[in-house]
Amino acid sequence: MDAKRATELAIIANRVRKNALTAVFNAQSGHPGGSLSIADVLTLLYFEVMNVDPKDPKNENRDRFVLSKGHTAPALYGTLAERGFFPVEDVAGFRHVDSYLQGHPDMNKVPGVDMSTGSLGQGVCVAGGMALAAKLDNKDYRVYSILGDGELEEGQVWEQAMFAPHYKLDNFTIFVDNNGLQIDGNIADVMNPNPIDAKFEAFGWNVIHADAHDFNALYDAVEAAKQCKGKPTAVIMKSVKGKNVSFMENQAAWHGTAPNKEQYDQAIAELDAKIAELEAML
């Protein structure tokens, strides 16, 4: 990927972050920290990698995406809105009683959402089923899923970790959002899932490390996954929870807390400054 494209994607990702924060601020409820940490990979997937069409969101040959860490719906909605699946203004209705944007993704209500998620551990297993369906039907679509690193504590993740290599689902790529934090603190203190890479390797996955905020590294990981035959790929992404909002970065406290007006204004100002800086580079 050339530098210009990476910069363009970084601009979009920061707009996605603004959308996510606007959603959480207006709802005064939701999960900003983990939404900000996955904004870059979501942007890469929906704007550079995945074969999707906002005008035909159910096309049977589309690539699929499952947000296994469903609580970071604000980032997914922010991305889908930027991509044109629904109006950007609608994200302000997030979690409101009269909005279709549920607290966690709902495939029957939100255009572009391929699976309803929220209960951790389930999404990645569903995504494995989608990848298997493509194999059974001899279709060439690919399936992507993002998991939290805390989510790895759910036992059923490891049931799927056995399943996908067993069925040689090389059309299946998962991203582990390794920001190191979960609600109750550091993942290593709450219930240590480390070493993450060695575990997936031992289960038979093609494991790739990538910086969650480096578009080139993420893109290369996706391309490498496409080249890998006979194995699913797990991209372990070192990420920063609360990325690009100074006071939210690396703070477990921002896992599920909404900003107040002052904090929201500051966060938007920081992201606008970031966008202006990036635009100047184009």
Add this chain to the structure above:
Amino acid sequence: MAKKATRVSYGEALVKYGDNENIVVLDADLSKSTKTDTFKKTYPERFINCGIAEADMMCVAAGLAASGKTAFASTFAMFAAGRAFEQVRNSIGYTKLNVKIGATHAGISVGEDGASHQCLEDIALMRTIPGMVVINPADDIEAQLAVKAAIDHDGPVYMRFGRLAVEDVNGEDYKFELGKGVQLKDGKDVTIIATGLMVQEALKAADMLKADGIDARVINIHTIKPIDEDIITKAAKETGAIVTAEEHYIMGGLGSAVTEVVCANAPCPVKIIGTDRYGKSGKPNELFEEYGLTAENIAEKAKEAAAMKN
């Protein structure tokens, strides 16, 4: 008459109706017991063994269904409705995906394996999931037609099958209609509403009652959800007393479902026959005896219900 377990019917029906390329069958290392091995032999490319991992299996089934498949997910009732309840609720029920759960070894008739494997709460659990269809067939022909109905129905279905070989209660010309109860015998004094293996006991109980001069109506409720309100309301109005019989815990199952309808539409005495505690090891017939799942007990309770009428 040859006896057959409804789990065997399930396996046969999957093969019979499985020529549809869209159908996939999943199992969790129990294919020899759930009888999905018959499908595996016929259509190996559409059989998916998930290993001993029911939570993953339910979600994989959801993923296959989300990609256009009709996915049958099979394991013992205990693990389908019990262990994987939340996966069924969130990834299959909430999403309204086209997953058919083939749950075998339901009820106390599992026998020797004992309480850990005798699922007596699955009807209650599955009934609480909005949109979930719950079917508990009584015999071979009904079980096979239930599989066909599940394929034809768009959305999640839970089918409850047994391990014990049982006699047919329905004839060859039997028509199965999803959500419709079947009146097997008319009667005016009391109604016995039964499901699954208790249907044959209900018919025997009606014969016993006849000897005592009590004219009992017998209704088979194979679809516990959505339940046939009309046939139950009519029975409550016309006979004024009801006894229900199921191979399930007395809370949350057929008895509760019937009571909900009767209380709302035509209040009358309802006696509920089912298990009131965990099961245990033993031969199925010994267990039926010990837990009161017999024609004798149904007849006894029917008399009590009839006596409560004003």
